[in-house]
């Protein structure tokens with residue numbers, strides 16, 4: 336399996352190279368040259384299988400000869416062993432023909448664990464074979480950083496540094512980043528906001544001496560291996576509702592478009608998906624694009640579903656690549672126009688292709704809170720604000736086809752918003768009930784790239 340860039344002008348890579356590289360050299364994102372199909376028989380054979388068995392069948396065709404079958408099975412087993420639910424991604428019923436896919440039973444209570452836990456094991460297996468060591472640096476507004484720290488802690492081929500804006504993440508998120516005891520994990524509380532952290536990260540990748548010196552690697556949401564890991568639960572959930580005989584639809588609370596794009600890949604592989612519904616909060620650039628064909632950035636307005644507060648949805652470039660019939664030059668033109676003018680207009684043909692695949696909806700802050708309250712009262716389900724955005728939009732798209740809404744985080748990860756809306760304080764699951772008693776280790780640092788680089792150099796040579 337070979338991987339190509341969405342902008343058509345970067346080296347073609349193997350799975351292993353694409354995974355370790357992240358962003359392509361032409362600024363594009365990696366995608367498989369062709370999407371392998373699974374037959375109806377192969378999908379039917381998933382009935383009654385464990386999440387890990389389904390994961391192996393779904394992802395195996397994408398990894399080429401990077402790992403042997405037994406190696407890959409072991410990687411998958413390790414990745415999901417720390418989840419707090421045997422089904423990994425259980426499906427519960429909300430209403431007639433409406434189901435909730437709970438993706439929050441991983442170690443940090445958000446769906447990002449599905450991809451990050453797998454990527455941790457993939458990196459460790461690939462690097463220990465080559466004897467190499469890498470330094471992972473990430474910038475986070477909360478969920479990605481905690482998922483990365485949980486995934487990479489204790490792995491001996493990797494040092495992980497996560498920069499978060501000091502005082503601007505929730506207490507649960509901060510504690511999930513700062514209470515690891517492993518020596519390869521470093522939580523950096525940066526003076527400034529998320530943009531300060533992201534700016535510092537960009538500067539580090541552009542500082543080639545530093546980049547090569549510490550063997551810098553990134554695991555942000557554009558990494559193909561992260562998208563791939565998320566394809567699996569589309570299969571596991573659809574099969575439990577009767578696929579391939581029965582079609583299903585999905586509604587996905589969306590920010591960077593990684594999660595819902597994984598659903599598109601599942602559909603390309605042959606899973607009978609009817610609709611893929613994009614659910615956005617008040618930061619609705621994706622909904623507006625679907626409505627108007629014009630992708631225009633506006634300022635981010637902070638919301639109670641902060642993991643979807645985005646201005647530029649990076650994985651949307653992958654959707655565009657397919658909407659433009661894999662024309663990398665056309666995608667590059669759009670992305671250049673976004674960079675220089677803050678917007679682009681989707682061509683007629685590509686717009687039609689997007690509308691055939693995706694539907695969309697937008698949810699206000701008030702509607703999100705009301706949804707949390709009513710889901711608790713009428714469905715017996717305490718939703719996190721992101722999942723509430725999804726359930727709200729899904730309700731506008733219910734019909735004969737079963738609808739599966741993705742629940743992207745546990746309510747206890749966003750206790751203030753949940754308590755304000757439903758009057759109930761969501762307790763942490765028992766396995767992490769001691770989070771507030773664990774000792775925190777935090778390195779405070781100025782929002783200055785040289786200062787951050789100095790800490791990284793010093794720590795990895797120690």
Ligand SMILES: *Cc1c(COP(=O)(O)O)cnc(C)c1O
Pocket residue numbers: 445446447478479556588589590591592593594595642643721743744
């Ligand atoms: C990251 C995140 C999202 C958005 O996922 P994308 O793949 O960026 O669309 C939604 N909900 C939660 C809780 C998240 O952490």
